[in-house]
Amino acid sequence: MSTRPWTDWDHILKIDPDKPLVEGETFEDVCETGTDAIEIGGTLGMTEDKMQRVVDACAEYDVPLFQEPSNPSVVIDSPALEGYLIPTVFNSSDPFWIVGAHKEWVRIENGLDWDRTTTEAYIVLNPEASVAEYTDADCDQSADDVASYARVAEKMFGQEIIYLEYSGTFGDPEIVSAASESLDEATLFYGGGVHDYDDAYEMGQYADVVVVGDLLHEKGCEAVSETVDGVKDAHTASAPTK
Ligand SMILES: CC(C)=CCC/C(C)=C/CC/C(C)=C/CC/C(C)=C/COP(=O)(O)OP(=O)(O)O
Ligand SMILES: O=P(O)(O)OC[C@@H](O)CO
Numbered sequence: 001m002s003t004r005p006w007t008d009w010d011h012i013l014k015i016d017p018d019k020p021l022v023e024g025e026t027f028e029d030v031c032e033t034g035t036d037a038i039e040i041g042g043t044l045g046m047t048e049d050k051m052q053r054v055v056d057a058c059a060e061y062d063v064p065l066f067q068e069p070s071n072p073s074v075v076i077d078s079p080a081l082e083g084y085l086i087p088t089v090f091n092s093s094d095p096f097w098i099v100g101a102h103k104e105w106v107r108i109e110n111g112l113d114w115d116r117t118t119t120e121a122y123i124v125l126n127p128e129a130s131v132a133e134y135t136d137a138d139c140d141q142s143a144d145d146v147a148s149y150a151r152v153a154e155k156m157f158g159q160e161i162i163y164l165e166y167s168g169t170f171g172d173p174e175i176v177s178a179a180s181e182s183l184d185e186a187t188l189f190y191g192g193g194v195h196d197y198d199d200a201y202e203m204g205q206y207a208d209v210v211v212v213g214d215l216l217h218e219k220g221c222e223a224v225s226e227t228v229d230g231v232k233d234a235h236t237a238s239a240p241t242k
């Protein structure tokens with residue numbers, strides 16, 4: 001993996017292996033949406049088999065593939081994967097989701113290929129999302145709290161990726177803006193409820209990378225491509241920043 005490829009990304013498409021594509025669309029279409037990278041992962045219903053099927057279906061196209069496992073048992077070892085983005089949930093009330101699952105993974109598997117493995121420092125902010133329930137996240141966080149978590153993740157824990165996760169709902173741009181201002185070098189991912197060009201443009205003004213998930217499964221590839229345009233236009237309009 002080239003070093004820190006996410007520093008060049010604007011957009012990630014997250015494929016949930018537990019959800020079908022829109023009827024008539026193929027993984028080739030998915031790989032041609034213009035996204036910079038594909039993350040494969042979801043919270044519920046994950047299995048190694050489902051992960052493997054998506055990786056295999058995308059393997060022959062050019063877009064870089066990353067697995068984002070929601071627990072150690074679904075990690076797959078595949079040469080088609082450019083790397084592994086391993087969540088750690090900073091605002092989880094259960095240390096298992098901050099460092100415990102990771103310890104178990106390393107204890108049992110010794111991790112994988114460290115050169116291809118990076119953590120994502122999640123701050124989970126939609127209490128209705130499965131990921132919030134799954135990780136017992138405390139989502140009641142002000143802009144100041146989120147900005148401080150982000151800064152702690154970067155400055156004290158050396159995290160390269162900070163991920164504001166609103167999975168399923170559009171987040172608060174003021175919170176995303178505050179997090180963005182609190183970071184120096186780390187890459188800020190934003191994900192949640194991005195459904196069209198304007199949503200992507202709005203969050204793209206603050207986030208380095210906008211992550212789009214459900215839209216692929218609900219509306220399809222053309223809608224996803226519009227979100228790619230939205231975030232890229234936002235970044236062009238505000239360049240040069242970082
Ligand atoms: C140590 C290893 C290998 C794994 C543990 C990794 C951790 C801490 C996972 C915590 C959960 C998490 C942050 C999963 C990432 C994927 C994600 C946020 C998917 C989106 O989830 P939702 O949209 O809430 O779920 P559904 O779409 O499945 O309903
Ligand atoms: O599914 P959506 O709401 O687009 O969220 C994207 C991603 O952040 C989910 O992990």
Ligand SMILES: [Mg+2]
Pocket residue numbers: 167168213214
């Ligand atoms: Mg989801």
